[in-house]
Amino acid sequence: MSTKSYIYCDYAAGTPCRPEALAAFAEFATGHYANPGAHHPLAYIAKKHLYDLHDRMGRAIGADPREIVFTSGGTESDVLALRGMLAAAKAPRNELVISAIEHHAVLLEAQRLERAGARVHYAPVSADGVIELDALRRVVSERTALVSVMYANNETGVLQPVHEVAKIAHAAGAKYHCDAVQAFWKLPVNPKEIGADLLTLAGAKFGGPKGTGILYNEMTNRLAPVIIGGPQEWGYRAGTENLSGMAALAVAMELADAERERAWPRVEALRNRLEEMLSKALGDNVRINGAGAPRLPNISNISFLHIEGQAMAIQLGEAGYCVGLGSACAPGETDPSHVLAAMGLTWEDAIGCIRFSFGPDITDEQVNGLADLCVANYKHLRGLG
Ligand SMILES: Cc1ncc(COP(=O)(O)O)c(C=O)c1O
Structure with a gap:
């Protein structure tokens, strides 16, 4: 079966790389291969491109080029934000606050910091998967170094009240990190407008190549680097710069920004139709989490x-x-997801859970076919005739 004969409904996990991004990658890999840190004419040209690419990536989210740290993706950006902030924090600010539904990249780093001696608070969410702001207020204090709450959850798509979260963090003098990996492309993401001091993006979620990402780091904010060595990326991430990855990411960000308003309303209508068709056919046998x-x-x-x-x-x-x-x-995991557990789902309810995540290419016929198949399969699995 060629990959073209599959109908891809897993955009939250990965997206096809845009041809324009791939073309930019190839152009830079073959045309601008010099190390921007070297001292000769080709290196100076590469250095100029390095700055221009940071400028383009920054502009796509309303940030200054010096606020863009290029990384290998969402995980690295999240880890740099948490580990880097806690390492740079000054006493008495040595506590971290995260929501109970953060991605494993944040959750497991928080647990690692906890084992290393930091105090970590986990703010609960409602049955619909939205952070409880009153509970958040109770644990954010003058001891908090960082609050990390995602923009949109990767399992349910549920949006978090990020502007409120930023205000709560700042009222206590703490910094705010927002994992916006799932939100970018579908929503306008501007860290300054949100009030985020740090913000994570991953190219693979919006048509950039795998292995590309950004940590936005507000100009006055100081982080301890995780990968140390050379002075690259403003001293926050050592290693010869991946100019081709940056070129591809910049193109993917610009295209994602340009098509946002056009691409998603139709997809949303089809997503709603799938839910309506399943609810109509299967009634109480289906539950739409976060609806x-x-x-x-x-x-x-x-x-x-x-x-x-x-x-x-x-x-x-x-x-x-x-x-x-x-x-x-979390490949191979058989435990119910920590996100669904935090929303109060029992093991039995969570184990029957499927995440559909559509891209702009999904069609009416495909969604109708999917709904019919789900109904038929469900009846078959339950022996319901
Ligand atoms: C919300 C969120 N954060 C972080 C990540 C990790 O990103 P990456 O796979 O680029 O390391 C993901 C990946 O699915 C995600 O959905």
């Missing part, structure tokens, strides 16, 4: 009750549909 909260337009997290989601995903896969099972960043 009561504002969500990204393309994600639907559905619990099919009394079956295993994996069985449904395999059957959908055999029919050509690629869908997500809980969080794609």
